[in-house]
Amino acid sequence: MLSTDKIISGKEVAANIKQQVKRDVEKLNRQGIYPKLSVIMVGEDPASMAYVKGKHKDCAECGIISENITFPDSITQRELLREIERLNADSTVHGILVQLPLPKQIDEYAVINAISPSKDVDGFTAVNVGNLNIGKDCFVPCTPQGCIDMLDRAGVDLMGKDVVVIGRSNIVGKPVATLVLKRSATVTICHSRTQNIADKTRNADIVIVAVGKAGFLTGDMLKPGAVVIDVGINRGRDGKLCGDADFASCIDVVSKITPVPGGVGLMTRANLLKNTVKSAQNIGK
């Protein structure tokens, strides 16, 4: 197989999702509903600012109204909670997103869980996390859903497959493990205290890596023909964006792999739009 045939590109899938979102927005507009996303940004972290800029651009492309609410690093938790309360009560706002990380004086859990679960388009509140785990309708977090979208795109049937997830964060590792379990895969979750990770990944049909370390997953850690979903976003030594998988050594071993950039990250962005529209569609249900 040519190495290009092995690459699961996110471009086409993201474009299809955006097309559908655009059609859904137009339909909602005809009903007098104008989907709106409010993004709260605290401080001036350059990476966060770049992500937020991308989110507004995506919204504009699909006809979703978006607003940026910025606060200085010095904001108190009480002030932030007051703003979330205001947005919860504003019926023109369908999605509320608090860009993470937050400054140290603020309890991230308290802030995230102040968001009304019905407007929690990131799917980070305890209510949505709980509903995801018990298999009820909820806002599914955008990146984990993006991993599933990429597997679907590659035509990978998860049923009965051995999946290793590396990383156990609340925003990626744990929810993606829940989603693959829902598709009847057998899941192993690895983390910084896991011993002999390579022994586990070498037995896996699919490896989902979300560690935040460039080149962490190498080809010798994989079973021939494995599928790799690379969630990582890192800067390599050359300053370029790269994933957690060492692409050069993995490509010869895998049957499929997602690229960075152009892979899961695009799906994350597209799924935020999808969740915002879903929230607007839920009105009156």
Ligand code: NAP
């Ligand atoms: P995180 O909260 O820092 O979690 C990293 C996880 O990796 C932790 O569970 C940690 O284990 C584990 N880990 C760290 N070093 C390890 C090691 N040597 N061996 C095994 N496991 C190790 O990160 P995150 O928020 O999940 O993000 C992970 C990566 O995905 C980052 O590069 C981030 O930028 C990227 N990301 C991408 C998207 C996207 O749209 N593509 C979205 C979100 C995040 P412990 O729990 O034991 O500490």
